[in-house]
Amino acid sequence: MKxxxxxxxxxxGKVAVVTGASKGIGAEIARHLAAEGASVxxxxxxxxxxxxxxxxxxxxxxxxxIAVQGDVxxxxxxxxxxxxxxxAFGRLDVLVNNAGIFEFAPLEGITEEHFHRQFNINxxxxxxxxxxxxxxxxxxxxxxxxxxSVVSLSPPAGxxxxxxxxxxxxxxxxxxxxxxxxxxxxxNSINPGMVETxxxxxxxxxxxxxxxxxxxxxxxxxxGQPADIARAVVFLATDGSGWVTGTTLPVSGGWPAV
Amino acid sequence: xxxxxxGKVAVVTGGNSGIGxxxxxxxxxxxxxxxxxxxxxxxxxxxxxxVxxxxIGVQGDVxxxxxxxRLYDVVKEKYGRVDVLFANAxxxxFAPLGEITEEHFDREFGINVKGLLFTVQKxxxxxxxxxxxxxxxSIVSIKGMPAxxxxxxxxxxxxxxARTxxxxxxxxxxxxxxLSPGPIDTPGVDGLVNxxxxxxxxxxxxxxxxxxxxxxxxxxxxxxAVFLASDDSSYVTGVELFVDGGMAQI
Numbered sequence: 001m002k003x004x005x006x007x008x009x010x011x012x013g014k015v016a017v018v019t020g021a022s023k024g025i026g027a028e029i030a031r032h033l034a035a036e037g038a039s040v041x042x043x044x045x046x047x048x049x050x051x052x053x054x055x056x057x058x059x060x061x062x063x064x065x066i067a068v069q070g071d072v073x074x075x076x077x078x079x080x081x082x083x084x085x086x087x088a089f090g091r092l093d094v095l096v097n098n099a100g101i102f103e104f105a106p107l108e109g110i111t112e113e114h115f116h117r118q119f120n121i122n123x124x125x126x127x128x129x130x131x132x133x134x135x136x137x138x139x140x141x142x143x144x145x146x147x148x149s150v151v152s153l154s155p156p157a158g159x160x161x162x163x164x165x166x167x168x169x170x171x172x173x174x175x176x177x178x179x180x181x182x183x184x185x186x187x188n189s190i191n192p193g194m195v196e197t198x199x200x201x202x203x204x205x206x207x208x209x210x211x212x213x214x215x216x217x218x219x220x221x222x223x224g225q226p227a228d229i230a231r232a233v234v235f236l237a238t239d240g241s242g243w244v245t246g247t248t249l250p251v252s253g254g255w256p257a258v
Numbered sequence: 259x260x261x262x263x264x265g266k267v268a269v270v271t272g273g274n275s276g277i278g279x280x281x282x283x284x285x286x287x288x289x290x291x292x293x294x295x296x297x298x299x300x301x302x303x304x305x306x307x308x309v310x311x312x313x314i315g316v317q318g319d320v321x322x323x324x325x326x327x328r329l330y331d332v333v334k335e336k337y338g339r340v341d342v343l344f345a346n347a348x349x350x351x352f353a354p355l356g357e358i359t360e361e362h363f364d365r366e367f368g369i370n371v372k373g374l375l376f377t378v379q380k381x382x383x384x385x386x387x388x389x390x391x392x393x394x395x396s397i398v399s400i401k402g403m404p405a406x407x408x409x410x411x412x413x414x415x416x417x418x419x420a421r422t423x424x425x426x427x428x429x430x431x432x433x434x435x436x437l438s439p440g441p442i443d444t445p446g447v448d449g450l451v452n453x454x455x456x457x458x459x460x461x462x463x464x465x466x467x468x469x470x471x472x473x474x475x476x477x478x479x480x481x482x483a484v485f486l487a488s489d490d491s492s493y494v495t496g497v498e499l500f501v502d503g504g505m506a507q508i
Binding site for chain 2 (some may be wrong): 174175177178180181182184186219220221224225228229231232234235239240241242243244245246247249250251252253254
């Protein structure tokens, strides 16, 4: 794909897998990577309709994308996700570990299910996907981007398990950056604050006291949009960040980095 | 899509070599109108020619406030505003505790902290709301390396400025971020030691501690500066972005 000004798109010929990309931040990441020329695998767990919509949006603009179902917390489904990626596009350069869930619960409300549901998707799923992706990333290396959260840096009350999963993600990012550096695979976390997604809408957060508080605490005076996150993911996926690895990048309007 | 900094006015201090020069070149290639500073006129002239795209050079030392006034007088007259500022000018020398002199302290804080502070403050009357300020810090803001205490303290101060100025400038939506390079192959690094052989040894020693297995190049910092300068980072502010091949992250 050529950009309007004649500059080459930055991800021409590259292949990216985005987990949990049927809606919200993941869908926007898939669209942005495709707009830079990448062939994109839109992974989803349950919303085929959402994933198909993301794919047709991309292909309608002349991009390349396919939807592949798979629960990232199940090894056999991860295997199928990457096998289908290889079959469709023949290589792998970028993995965006975006699939994740958040559930808030005070200490007394924590159950085994609450713990395992979040750790299985947010942590185990990320490890399984990364493990399998490294097998397919070629000798020129690639980029793994973990969608973490500012809660790893400033954990809110009533969110200990969710915050712990994101703390684990940041630790895994640093460990894998060291482990995979010699393979020229960069590993970074991106740490969004509150972002206006379907999940935030359906949780009734928009225009609530929590929303107002987030705006008041954010120097840029608004909550994030999926595109804010997606543009930063494009940066971490491309050569522009070729010397960046093992880092955690807050994309949060200054909250709580200040 | 257009170039990322089309029509923006960008000031880069210490733009005559190394990271500053590489960044000025990237900014210009992305469509910015670039003004660079440097202390040595001959090198500055050479750098201006290398950057091209109508770049302007203003000779000056950021630790001298009169030089900064002269810089912004030129910017005001020529462009009337600043959209992007890369406060990059800085210096480093080794001195172990026990051998630190007042002169060493004053020189490093004078350029890296005082000079950087007034580089930003004096730009504010010209600064566009919604613009981007990038402070060149270093991984030493969070790392301890031998004989580097004064330099490291200056860079910890710079990282702190990114936090407080994010809040000070929030009503103007000006983003302020610290960019912290690891070891980069620049003339500044060569100047830290006494011979090319020592420089080579120093870089090899550094490379062995970097997950990506080498020292970085100035252009690898410049590309990240473009990200922080452009709308691609529109929701990124107050952060310290490490560009170090992973060295300080693990």
